Amino acid sequence: MGRRDLPSLADAVDAADVILHLAPETNGEVAYRAFKAEEAKVGLPLADLAERTRGTRYTYSDLLQQPRRLLTSPCWSGIVNDGRAYAAYCLNTERLVPWRTLTGRQHFYLDHEGYIAFGEHLPTFKPKPDPYAIGEFVKSRADGDSIMLNYLTPHGKWNIHSTYYDNHRMLTLSRGLHPLWMNDADAEQIGVKDNDWVEVYNDHGVVVTRANVSARVPRGIGILYHATERTISVPRSPLRGNRRAGGHNSVTRTRLKPVLMVGGYGQFTYAFNYWGPTGVNRDTYVLVRRLDKPDW
């Protein structure tokens, strides 16, 4: 032959195959070599984890035929050999791979000067900040018809994001849309009965949905499951000039604490989607008021 063949990425399937070929999770030889490199770094035998699957190669057409199990790889911290379910940090606890921290151990005390300055070098309780003091409500103000709630958007009872929920069956088995769960005494305060329409709003956006009034929700809390599609049963919002209301994320915002951006120090290595923020992008404050009749 005499010449080196280079893979073409012109075709999407070829591009996918290249990714699968280069990733330790889908190419056993790559996983094996990655563990060999990890062995050199940590001085412990690890390549045996990839020995038996060294010959495994997944291509795009393999994935089309049936789901395949990812291979164990040092990029992750679980051990998934022999059908074992993924659990984080198995490599660290069972194979003694040092934790990816400054000392290689788990840290309880954080001696970074940024954390010390914020008084969070040990786990610390801090009360909720005053929403007005931190500028959450500049344009929207509470009035007699509304109530301010701490707005939470956890995973739903049946769904992960829009999966398994936005279908006829599950919408029928719930309330036909994504309601705002709120406490019965809170609801009474703003004249809302179970299944009444409500506008949920703050400076960032607005959600129009029905209230699910329940003693199960603590006072001062409003819960809207995330992360649903904005296609089912979303009326217009009078507060926003009768434009279509938003989804659960319309009223949330990301507000990073400075300590979450500390970097360049052992485990504090901020990278997008790697060193994720805490739930700050999921929780906020909202005002809730009754809506007589929805406009579609």
Next chain:
Amino acid sequence: MDVRAQVSMVFHLDKCIGCHTCSVACKNIWTDRKGAEYMWWNNVETKPGTGYPTLWEDQEKYKGGWERQNGDLRLKLQNRAGGLANLFHNPHLPTIDDYYEPWTYRYGDLFTAPEGDDQPTARPISMIDGEPVDIEAGPNWDDDLSGSPIYAKNDPNFESITDEERRQLFELERLVFFYLPRICNHCVNPGCVAACPAGAIYKRGEDGIVLTSQEKCRAWRMCISGCPYKKVYFNWATGKSEKCILCYPRLETGQAPACFHSCVGRIRYLGVLLYDAERIEAAAKVTDAQLVEAQRAMILDPFDADVRAGARANGIPDAMLDAAQKSPVYRFVKTYQLALPLHAEFRTLPMLFYVPPLLPVVGARENGAYRVAADFFSSLESARVPIRYMAKLFAAGNEAEVIAVYRRLIAVRAYKRAEAVGDIAPEAISEALAEAGITPDEAEAIYHLTSMATFDERFVIPPLAREVNIEATLDPFTHKPHAGFGFNQSLDRE
């Protein structure tokens, strides 16, 4: 002794996670049809709650089941004269609003909406008339205490507890709920069968499954009222009543019913019970407090030689008797007496039994810390749900029956905890077992049955042998081109 066999059921409520996989499996197979949109032959309710159709347990409203009158048993709905008077208008019949108006969405709008500044949305529309609908009820509307001030607070089973107890139950720290999955109970004394003026509903001889003949049904709808569990439904498109058929086409081929097979929590058990048909009437007529015991006494021991001889004399095949000996339902209901009928006071002798859920104990906030009652494993008095509520559901109000079940369940837990954790003194375990009336071996067996039973131990399905149990009236090949539930309709090409 008149020995009959019935394929019976147990639901172990401690294991129900309320996922509704059973409901979806059933819906997809049986009621995803025109006229059946609102039917959920299998549904899962949150308790406390009012359920589906709403307030179904309230027989002042729906007049379902039987009542004792002068030592006699009569349908609550009507006597002969009343039946005639209300033949063309039955005021106790649930309406579509008692169930819910089934809806879908105008998904087409998402694609065909004219160009504009705003994203289009799919509005809910009625599946009955196609018009936009305000959704105000559903088959699981009070899920997880949704709308608790309207639904959970008005649970009919609360009638026996005081207002103060009821108020406390809805305090955040005391709040509690559990799930109640429901299918047709395939009763031994079914109200639906008795109420049908056309004789269209029957209980299959060989396995006790209660079925509605789609040919004989004349749409009187008395069965819908007669069933106190509201598990017969009227198909508005075909004009016939329909109900859970215990997936008999699956049973006849050795498969568990779809709702059983798909159960994620593995709460469901299915197996044969033998019972004495001569005792039915007497068992249905005793006082409320005696109902559970009378029904239990009606169930016969499949290991007893006389019972087996009686069964054979009645034409019950040996395979059925073998299945009865392996039946997990027999163990739950009779051997260990852990499973109880739902609302025995309806007097239909339901053949679906429930292991009541263990009750969370009362916790309280003291000096900023949340503490549970100290006597975690022994005290029923500190249970968050009053025993009276459970007794109303599962023992026709007889608290002793429910307490006896809890004593056994708690003793098994303590026994296993002592084994695994070792923080309970041996004397305390012996005491708990003695109080529950079980031996360590029995505790071990109950642990296995409730927690570790495999698929084949949970579902012991006898060969139903339809071919020997019915007289063949049709050449099987006649049915070959026919398909589906409902009417046998020939294919167009014939």
